[in-house]
Amino acid sequence: MQPITQLIAKHDLIVAFLFVGIVMYVSFWFSKRILRGKIPGAAIAITAGLVIAYFGGKKGIADFPLFAGMAVLGGSMMRDFSIVSTAMGASMSEIRKTGWFGIISLVLGISTSFFIGGLIGYFMGYHELKSIATIGAGACTFIVGPVTGNAIGASSDVIAISIAIGVIKSVMVTILTPIIAKRIGLDNPQTAMIYGGLIGTTSGVAAGLAATDPKLVPYGALTATFYTGLACLLCPSVLYFILNLLVGV
């Protein structure tokens, strides 16, 4: 056993290629043969990834040394690099068409998540201004929550909850997007850009669109990648200030 584990640990990224390849193959086979194409193979593969992550810990399956390479392959550098590459083949005229609505949907998406999230947090028993804001920020993405919480000095358990909210959002978006895509008219570049701006969580948007229609990925990802940065900017400043006025304590 020892030589094999050593071999795997030494070549962790290559092992990750092999492992993901197997997961993809099994998922696409399952989608085609068992589900007769009703749920796309990519959606199954991504959901399978989430299920696999459950067996791990903080870093999902990458917590096991055998699968450490998954953290490289699925890390932010590779993710961002491959997201940028999808822009090849996207059309500038489609992006221009949506332009302003992309920006409007970003601001609308961030404030909706922040205030609705905060409001529910309030009803769930979090009455302190800092906690409400952190929970609202968590409803944006799992990065915005802790960034906002740290900026305004929220307690660590509230920050942990805000991360959990963000992860739940990301998981939900991944699984729900291909299922409700038709109902919300998500079948063209324009709507994909608005969707990316309103939903924001890059991993969820990217995964959800990949499972719905890979052609839409660049459009949704383009707006979604501005979301986290903009939300980290707005939540602890302007939105926190407005919340302060609204709650009025």
Add this chain to the structure above:
Amino acid sequence: MKIYGVAVLAACFIAGQLIGDLLGMIFRFEGNIGGVGFGMLLLILLGDYMKKKNWTDHESESGIYFWSGMYIPVVVAMSSIQNVKAALSGGWAALIVGVVATGCCFLLIPLVSKFSKSTENK
């Protein structure tokens, strides 16, 4: 050569990250604002420009398409390294906030999209 395409992609990526970092510094926010988005815009613009100048060839383009083909596998790897346990252990508060807030955003999509289409027709 394929590496030319990959190199162009890498250049756009790095330039985009640089812009994102600069924006972050300007707004005094520790981090990157839209670096990936700027990288994508650069790749689209550069791709258009190079096509017009006839600088591209199928072989170097395929270097970029390889990476966009790797996109779904990378996302699968990414979902397998999420802290799913923490998401489930956040309890009811986290679950309800996450589900309701996300649901509201989903409901907004057809609204904004309809609005954008109606203004376009005018």
